[in-house]
Amino acid sequence: MNALFQQVRRTIRRHGLCPPGTRLLIALSGGSDSVALTLILRELAPNGGFSLAGLAHVNHRLRPTADRDEQFCRALADRFELPIVVSHLDVAAYAATERLGTEEAARRARYAFLHRCAADLNADRIATGHTRDDQAETFLLKLIRGAGLTGLGGIYPRRGALIRPLLDVSRADLREYLKARGESWMDDETNSDLTNPRNRIRHRVIPELDASYGGVVSASIARAAGLARDDGTWLYSLADRRYGELASTDAAGVTFSADELSAEPEPVRRRILLKALREVANMREVALEHVEAAADILNGTSAGADLPAARLELQRGKLVLLRKR
């Protein structure tokens, strides 16, 4: 299991996940990934310059086995003499108040809890058990949902205080490690429900890709996700800077010099337009066709366009994106 520890150490070092003195909160569901995460970080802490502040477990009581999982996590915390905080939020009520679907409400409630929990336990980073398999699944999910524009980067090794030390290791290796140590974990029975897109990707698509390739594809996919993430991060930062230099903003909307915008390279121009449309239309989801509508005006193929929340026009050498009331 030396290779497993080495890989986790490399991921931590490469992305600066645990600067010296870091106090870590671990998100523990009781599944194989987060149980392995707890064990591995416990082993790496003494020489890694970080310490464990405690464990956080979410029990939304949405699944029949939720209470069994909570008991398992409490027992693990006892054995390792770590504090554990458990959330019993009523997701249905939260979803109703916030006007969200159950899945999105559960996700937001979970992250809000983790951040509160980290503050309470005086932890500065929160580790989650996302693996290379989750990375490959997320990449494919984004791919089929057409997220090409906002990036196929998948899961980030770090997003603010959240860190994913297992992002370069496979679930199979983690389970082998747990078995070799005689450790158990809780299976989430909802993971076999094939009406859930992620489960279908995991249990049907990836095995078929493995068969096409004649090997394990999650490593290749995770690598592609990492490269796409690096490209995207830089291109967006470049577009942000150029947006600041090129855009004039007022109450009516955003204006660019058509010549200046046309002179930008396509990947940068596309991201400047994306940012402008999000600004003007206050749209969370700007689609590729909206960006292309703006590009068509710029290159003279179209005279103007009416989008759901914005009107685009060319006015005396200016591309104007007008906010609709």
Next chain:
Amino acid sequence: MNALFQQVRRTIRRHGLCPPGTRLLIALSGGSDSVALTLILRELAPNGGFSLAGLAHVNHRLRPTADRDEQFCRALADRFELPIVVSHLDVAAYAATERLGTEEAARRARYAFLHRCAADLNADRIATGHTRDDQAETFLLKLIRGAGLTGLGGIYPRRGALIRPLLDVSRADLREYLKARGESWMDDETNSDLTNPRNRIRHRVIPELDASYGGVVSASIARAAGLARDDGTWLYSLADRRYGELASTDAAGVTFSADELSAEPEPVRRRILLKALREVANMREVALEHVEAAADILNGTSAGADLPAARLELQRGKLVLLRKR
């Protein structure tokens, strides 16, 4: 079928596939895609400002039905009064002479024939029948083979004289069009062989992705491929320019100032190193781990590295890539 013609016209215009006066050679296999290509281009030619110079058919006699397909293509050419040129190359002999696998030999022989044929018929562009489905399949094949570094861009709408006017339309729409016109086509019986990775992607992986998504995923995948292609094309051109400014080349290899190279943004630095390694090692396939070995020397994690055909070292503030004899 108006939408189909409109989409092909848009692809041609957007990528400048047929400048005024273009004489087109069409690669015709007899399958649904290339038969539809022939029919559609024939309809679009009069108003599109281009003309058809003729058809090219490859009969390598590798499949039992190869002669039947040739007869079908000759009949189609007769009916449309178009010249047709047929290649009967002995691929096995060609593969032996050129020391290539049969598949790679067939591919190269096919493209060499198409270019000769275009010259003979005085054609300036060669149209092939690649569809959005081929695009999605190629993207997934590149993805599982770990081509993240050299790009997930898939098939290009144009590569030199080769053009792909059907790259934004689906095979299903083309077949529907052919059926509506009462046209037939030849099925390639080797397309159902699931030991071939592309066929397995087509018949097993994509249907499972469609089921996960609840819709047709090839459009989303092709869109992502297009965006990745645009990003990659620009990032490589940027890296090419910076390579020219930063690299010192001599008989021993390539040298960079470590400080200058470290100051480049990661996506550009990675591509500069890729170019340098290809130059020095004369490697067609430089792997991501080779590029990362160079990056590790640059950031001080490693002192040097021995790659299959190059030795990498840090010498007084210079990153040196030495050619091995």
